[in-house]
Amino acid sequence: MKFIINREEILTPLQQIVSVIEKRQTMPILSNVLIVIEDDQLILTGTDLEIQIIAKINIAMATPGTITVPARKFLDICRLLPSGAEIKFELQGDKVKIASSRSRFSLSCLPADNYPEFAESELENHLFITAGKFKKALDKTVFCMANQDVRYYLNGLLFNVSNSKFKLVASDGHRLSIYEDNLDQATGFEARIILPRKGVLELSRLLDDPEAELKVEFSSNNIRVFIKNLIFSAKLVDSKYPDFSKVFQQEFFNQIHIQKQVLKDALTRVAILSNEKFKGVTFDITPDRLKISTHNPEHDEAEEELIIEYIGEPLTIAFNAQYLLDAVSNLDSELAVLTIASNASSCFIDEPNDCGYKFIVMPMRL
Known part of the structure; x- marks a missing residue:
């Protein structure tokens, strides 16, 4: 040879x-x-x-x-x-x-x-998608995957195909990211699989040419992706992803509209003095004002006041600043829309025009 x-x-x-x-x-x-x-x-x-x-x-x-x-x-x-x-x-x-x-x-x-053989079952489902579209969907969700969680289905990414639409979902139990988009060709099938964390990170790294067309084949146990001269294969997580649709079926306060960059800058500054372990910040929301504040065990304090668009009852709620920053950084529009559940169990972060990206953060108890 x-x-x-x-x-x-x-x-x-x-x-x-x-x-x-x-x-x-x-x-x-x-x-x-x-x-x-x-x-x-x-x-x-x-x-x-x-x-x-x-x-x-x-x-x-x-x-x-x-x-x-x-x-x-x-x-x-x-x-x-x-x-x-x-x-x-x-x-x-x-x-x-x-x-x-x-x-x-x-x-x-x-x-x-x-050399051990990589065991693969018959891959009965297949679809085509451009690398750029798939990479964007991965970028907007992968950071929410859990790492070494005992609920092993959270250490991965839900890939949901419904005829001509696909959806990626990732959650670590404290936050959830959902990204939806259309496929160029209808698939004629519905399927839900969980990609393993390491596989998702490796696959994301391989998608360096946005124009390349990917052929994705999968079964309930395996996935195989053809990327130009590469063939990527992974074993899937053998589990059922929790039903997250209930989070949408509840009462909400009125939406809060705020400039994305203004919120991002304020969060970054206030978070400097937050507790290093929990990164907690408190939101005091009143009509037209949002006060973001924090304090830490060393008795340092920080607060910022921002002008917002909001009509409704005043409310106070606390979040992990890093989770909010991750969400806001992934918005494409200049305006961020925050929608808090009326029982203060979650906060939705998305864009004003109906987009395929939704981010949900659970509040903290400070």
Whole structure:
């Protein structure tokens, strides 16, 4: 097995694959990248058994074969070679020889026969979506995913398809983000799946070309996404996402309209003196005024008064400042609309014109 390839052709696919491979592995071979040459294609595969990325590169000068090499060492060699360098790769016995100009490397490798197969069930559903549209939906929701929550369905992202519409939902139990958009083609099916946290973060990183069209295939256990010359696969979270629709079926106070940037700046300033652990700020809302205030165990205090549009009863409610900042930063319009539930159980943050993005924050008890 041998091939010659330009550094630029192999570097990016290798970087994308290595990010999936965990540094500490129970099986030594999982620290390796699987290299296969067949039908004038160089195929690179990396997996942690939960997520897998395969990259396919067209190659002319090559002798077929398969082998696995240490992923990070191989990446570092390719990365540190000069730009435009030609890399010669050859398997000799149980070693791989890599040569480029005056550089020579010899890597110990493991046979490809021992490389674990990524188990995938039949993927009966499929849809097409542009990378730009999917990336925007991910960006507006991923930061709400829980991290290592015992309710493991929250350590992921709900992907809901309903014929020609799709919806992404993420929540950590204290806040919830919902993003809806239309698909270019009707799918003719309804489905709900939960993508795992690590898979979502990896997938988001791979969507670097907004114009690329993605083919998404999934079943109740697996998802596979075709991104140009890459194939991303992940095992899904085997659970049911909680029904969040009840949060919309309640009484609300009148909407509060406020300039997004003004609110963002005020929150950022007041939060400086909030309790470092809880980041709590209090909202005192009266018609045409909003007072944001905070204090901390060191007896520091901060407050800001803002002019708002609001008609209704005065009310006081407290929130985590960082959660509000995350929500407001993701609005596209200049105006933020805050709608507080009449039992003060939640606050909706969205845009004045009917948009596909909604953010819900649960209040704090200070």
